[in-house]
Amino acid sequence: MEKPFRALWANTPESDTNDHAHIQCEVRETELHELPAGDILVKTEYSGINYKDALALTGKGKILRRLPLIPGIDVAGTVAESRSPLFKEGDPVLVNGSNMGETFCGGFSEYVRLPDDIVIKRPDALSAREAMAFGTAGFTAALAIHQMELNGLRPEKGEVLVTGATGGVGSLALSFLNRLGYETEAWTRRKNQHEEWLYSCGAAKVTDISDLDLITRPLDSVVWAGAIDNVGGDILRYILPRIDLWGSVGSIGLAQSEKLDTTVFPFILRGVNLLGVSSNNCPFGLRQELWKKMASSMKPKNLDHMISKEVNLDNLLEEANNVIAGEHLGRILVKLS
Ligand SMILES: NC(=O)c1ccc[n+]([C@@H]2O[C@H](COP(=O)([O-])OP(=O)(O)OC[C@H]3O[C@@H](n4cnc5c(N)ncnc54)[C@H](OP(=O)(O)O)[C@@H]3O)[C@@H](O)[C@H]2O)c1
Incomplete structure (x- = not known):
């Protein structure tokens, strides 16, 4: 995977990690070497905008622990490359929380690279879009x-x-x-x-x-x-x-x-x-168990109904402002490919 891909980067003019008031977001061509090291490269399909993402993107909350950083605490897609015995190319996967999009680059990107111990095998009954309708x-x-x-x-x-x-x-x-x-x-x-x-x-x-x-x-x-x-x-x-x-x-x-x-x-x-209730640091075993339940016994019959909007990397920031203003409804998805 040599070609550059698109990602949304957050930064401040002086890269001062404490200066969240002046965070600026820019969608730009990115190369793989700019992503952190990790076992698994994921070709992403969908992310979503949570309240925490809106705080990170607008600088209204001190969510991003390093700058520059790609925000996005949720992502779903397919394994593109794996150095982990737990995953192979083509596996459908998802990540939610686990410090992604806070201390290391997250889901508002066409590719993410991740440690294998936070990646959930996406249940068969859950498309990438459905997984991010939950997020x-x-x-x-x-x-x-x-x-x-x-x-x-x-x-x-x-x-x-x-x-x-x-x-x-x-x-x-x-x-x-x-x-x-x-x-x-x-x-x-x-x-x-x-x-x-x-x-x-x-x-x-x-x-x-x-x-x-x-x-x-x-x-x-x-x-x-x-x-x-x-x-x-x-x-x-x-x-x-x-x-x-x-x-x-x-x-x-x-x-x-x-x-x-x-x-x-x-x-x-x-x-x-x-x-x-603290989702970011939920133990991995319980995290897997709950995703299985959400894909089966708990899955709403009208999950699509919870999605009020689908945006892309270019209009994500505008939507984050609506979330902070409390003007949105249900879930907003981010389509990445
Ligand atoms: N503990 C965790 O692990 C965890 C995980 C995810 C989210 N959260 C937190 O949980 C909350 C909900 O997250 P979310 O993603 O569902 O956010 P959200 O989509 O922005 O929903 C928050 C809802 O709260 C209501 N609200 C907003 N401002 C309010 C105010 N000033 N007074 C009373 N109600 C207000 C609004 O509902 P109505 O318009 O219907 O009143 C709004 O739709 C956020 O505070 C978020 O930070 C925590």
């Missing part, structure tokens, strides 16, 4: 459900709340829960615009958070068996005192705030579990 968003939703079920959540225990519902994680959490037989309530800031879409993702009830009176007591009447929270802050504080005995809340995101001002009463009087 880190779907994987994190699946990880949260896995952790909640390990802690006793079952469909018969009651309704599960999903916040930040029109986002990537939120919409896929609704779809997975629906597929697994759970009844769900979706919380959104945009019920007027997207109520029908949320029902079609699997929500049984849709609530606009602007209709809520967010006054919180240390314990309140029980409403949900569990919750998947993508927003943090006052919303997470409001949810915890309303979770049923021994129920669980998966804390995934901070779209509203990274702060949590609460009391310990739900934990010590109702046995409520506040579960941390």
Whole structure:
């Protein structure tokens, strides 16, 4: 593979890794020697835009640990060259998280070179496009459900709340829960615009958070068996005192705030579990297991419906700005070849 290929590079004028405010992105011809060393060269087909990617591309978050770097925390494609006994040319593969697109070059590129211990063999039932319709968003939703079920959540225990519902994680959490037989309530800031879409993702009830009176007591009447929270802050504080005995809340995101001002009463009087969900460093065995489940028992029948847009390397930055503004819907795919 000698020919140059296209990749999106992020850099600052002085290559200062701390100067994220001035990050600039440029799509340019790239040569293989510019990629890091690794066991496997992957010809990429699709990536996607997660909130973290949007933070990296716009410089709104300190995601990129080295500059210059190719961002992109997810990628799916086919092995082009392998020096690993675990993979051969032509194998369908995917990577999500595992520090890709943060400490080493990631998925916004027509080729990626990777260590073999982070590469997942893509299940037969999952095309590259479908894998990236899930991406880190779907994987994190699946990880949260896995952790909640390990802690006793079952469909018969009651309704599960999903916040930040029109986002990537939120919409896929609704779809997975629906597929697994759970009844769900979706919380959104945009019920007027997207109520029908949320029902079609699997929500049984849709609530606009602007209709809520967010006054919180240390314990309140029980409403949900569990919750998947993508927003943090006052919303997470409001949810915890309303979770049923021994129920669980998966804390995934901070779209509203990274702060949590609460009391310990739900934990010590109702046995409520506040579960941390961290996809980037999920152990490899569990990562493989969850991708297999997403490709089979959890796979939404209308996965295409979660994809609101498909962009390419040239209009990726514009779309990242929309994600930061909270104006997108579901998943945005990046077509690489
Ligand atoms: N822990 C992990 O491993 C992990 C992995 C992936 C993502 N995350 C985090 O999880 C969150 C969701 O990720 P995502 O990829 O789904 O992002 P996303 O597509 O941008 O979705 C976030 C959703 O949150 C809601 N939202 C945005 N700003 C808000 C605000 N100020 N107040 C209340 N709600 C707001 C919006 O939904 P509505 O318009 O419907 O309200 C938005 O669609 C992000 O914070 C992300 O950083 C964490």
